[in-house]
Amino acid sequence: MNININRNKLKPVFRFFTGNVEVFLFVLSIYIKSFLFNQIIGIHYGNILIAAALGPALLLLGLFISMKRKWRLICLLSVNALISIIMLSDAIYYRYYNSVLSVPVLMQLGVVDPALKSSILKLFTPRDLLLAADVIIAAPVLLLLLKLKRIRLHSVRHRLLTSAAVLVLGCFFTLSGMYNIDRLMGFKSLSTVFDHSFFVNNIGVLNYHCFDIWYFASNRLAGNGEDIAPDEAESIKAVFIENENTAEGRNLHGIAKGKNLIVIQVEAMQSIVINLKIDGREVTPNLNRLIKNSFYFPNYYTQAGQGNTADAEFVTNNSFYAAKQGAIYFRYPGNKFTSLPALLKEKGYSTTAMHAYKASYWNRATVYPFMGFDSFMSQKDYILDECIGGWGLTDESFLRQSLDKIKDLQQPFYSFLVTLSSHYPYDSFGKNEYGNEFNAGSHNGTFLGRYLKAMHYADQTLGQFLDGLKDNGLMDSSVIAIYGDHEGIKKGDMEGIKGVLGLSPNDELAYLEMKKVPLIIHIPGGEQKGVKPQTGGQVDLYPTLANLLGAQPEYYLGRDLLNSERSLAIFRDGSVTDGSTVYFSGTGQCFDLSSGEPAGTDGFKEYIEEAGKQLEISDKIIENNLLKDFTAG
Structure with missing residues (x-):
């Protein structure tokens, strides 16, 4: 019952x-x-x-x-x-x-x-x-x-x-x-x-x-950005007033005044390949040779966000940070930009961007004129005589044809070149189509081997381009800057590679090392040279180059790397490093870079707060198109 x-x-x-x-x-x-x-x-x-x-x-x-x-x-x-x-x-x-x-x-x-x-x-x-x-x-x-x-x-x-x-x-x-x-x-x-x-x-x-x-x-x-009150806009503008009064007396100010400027953004090149040898063979012999007569920054970081390559271009040419979400090239293409090409244009330079891919890709055809480029030479302006892995023209052909175009530019000129062939996942370099001159030894047939071959190929094409500049007398009349756009080894590819490259076993610290991209600045004559160990990022290249050319930008957030004593790289996610310590915003943790051990955040609060402030200023300027108001009248 x-x-x-x-x-x-x-x-x-x-x-x-x-x-x-x-x-x-x-x-x-x-x-x-x-x-x-x-x-x-x-x-x-x-x-x-x-x-x-x-x-x-x-x-x-x-x-x-x-x-x-x-x-x-x-x-x-x-x-x-x-x-x-x-x-x-x-x-x-x-x-x-x-x-x-x-x-x-x-x-x-x-x-x-x-x-x-x-x-x-x-x-x-x-x-x-x-x-x-x-x-x-x-x-x-x-x-x-x-x-x-x-x-x-x-x-x-x-x-x-x-x-x-x-x-x-x-x-x-x-x-x-x-x-x-x-x-x-x-x-x-x-x-x-x-x-x-x-x-x-x-x-x-x-x-x-x-x-x-x-x-x-x-x-x-709300119309993209938050509403900015007039007094807040003025306080943001005041941040830049200090910049106007610090140019004269700077080290190397105007040392290359009137010289041409050639900037090359290299696809997926990381600092780790510079001076790297595999069984005694140099991965980047041409860049290693150029460094001996140039300034080299081994602790220079990519600051790209979700826009990846396009972000690297924007940050480099504007000295502001990438957007919180998406790419500035798509979200704010019609903004007023006080960029490097616009500044040099005011100094009488002709300004040209060169990239042998579709003009519409990343909305470049729309954005470049707003950034101050007189012309944009894209895929349609090149003879597609040699293509690679679905990526269009090879870098060898792109740089060779670009050299012919550069020779005819009105001087002084600013030429901004963006390479493409050494692109993830580097499959074209695993089939001995390209880069087969480089023997990666025990790494042949692996992801790392393909990446090293891709970097060797990029170095080879850059070497040919530099030789062409010399042969045409442009090496002696041009400042040349070469840098990597973003990491080439993704976080998911690091397993099994960390030990080979001597990276930290900590995934976050190892990936931080992957974010280092080379920056080489060559000044005609080769007398100004040396390894500069301070920490910096792509936001710093604009004020650095402007100082060498004797120009003074008005609105920028970066630092002149040849004058600033501070070491600092701020990332789009709010993380920040001074070269000794790093703060990861995702976890709220600090690490000592020499030991790899966790460190307290108390001694690093100044940098953490500065990172937040810089990103906030950059976002408000971009989201509200404040540069249009700042430069009006």
Whole structure:
């Protein structure tokens, strides 16, 4: 009798569970995947995530729980599948760009790096299947549930109340997560934290996407940037007044006045290949030789953001930082820019940009004129006599044809060249098509071997170009700057390479080393030379070159590397290093670079605060087009 009574008591519980099994499975699945995603891409999760991860699952559930069971099953399964696709896309994108997707990036899908498109299989790992495993398993189970005896539904009123309660609970968990990270960062994270990984770390990838959509939509409604009061704009302008009075008396000021300027941005070149030998063979013999008669900066960092190569161009030519999200070339193409080409144009220079790819790619054809370039020579201006791996003209042909064009330019000129062949994933250099003159020894046939061959090929073509400048008398009348645009070895490619290259076993410290790109500045005559060990970044090249040419920019955030005693490199995500210590904004940790051990943040607060201030000023200037107001009249 008692057994029957107990069974009767359990029947409602059993009916409730079988009637809502998909609800429990959905919440559990989304919750687990939020943690699994962080594990797969190597971002550790904070304590806040434990509660915050419930938010998106409950919010989504609240939208569908009031539906009839058939439609509820279909919707929950479809949404779960969509979430798996989003997480898989985020994981692949993260391995290439070290960041997760955002709305502005999705709006630029037309210019997503072809290397990313062609390398998806290489960036995919078997562990990624775990993000979709629940969908594969759940689909037949949930379809089977549709064939079970029909469960009596509660009244519409009851279901709507349940839906509202679940939505409120979801909002509570999501907003509490947002509040807690905002409190963690001194109630500034929603406006001044620049690292997407910080949000993924603390509140999960789904909450990050909710925030990203909200942030993008609110900015669009507000007209992109936040409203700037006149007094705030004036205080920002005052930051630059000091710059105007510090040019005269600077070391080497005007030493190359009236000389031509040739700047070459080299695709994916890292400092680690400079002076590197494999079994006694130099990877970059021509650049090594040039360095002996030039200034060389071994601790110079890429400061590109989600715009990658385009960001490197922008930061270098404008001395402002990349956009928080997306690429400035697409988000703010019509802004007023007080760039290096515009400054030199005022000094009587002819200004030309050269890149042998589609003019529309990265919106260059639109942006370059606003930056002050008189002309842009793109793919249509070159004879496509030798192409490489889907990337168009080879660097050898590009630089050879560019030399012929440069010879005919009105002097003095500023020529900005962007190379392309040495592009990730370097497959053309693994088939002995290019760079086969270089024997990578035991690394032949590996990713590292292909990268080294690509860098040797880039060095070879640069050597030929430099020889051509000498033969045409341009070496003696031109300042030449050569630098790398961004890292060539991605975070996901470092496993097995760290030991070979002598990198730190700590992934973040090893990746920081990958962000070092070479900067070489050659001044005619070769008398001004030497290795400059101070830490700097691409934002510093504009004021450095302007000083050598005797020009004085008015609005810039970088430092003249040949005069400044400070060592500092600020990254788009808010991380910062002075060459001795590094602060990673994603984790809020500092590390001593000599020992690799964690260090307290107290002694580094000045630099952390300066990084935030510089990025905030840059963002406000770009988002509100303040340079147009500053230069009016």
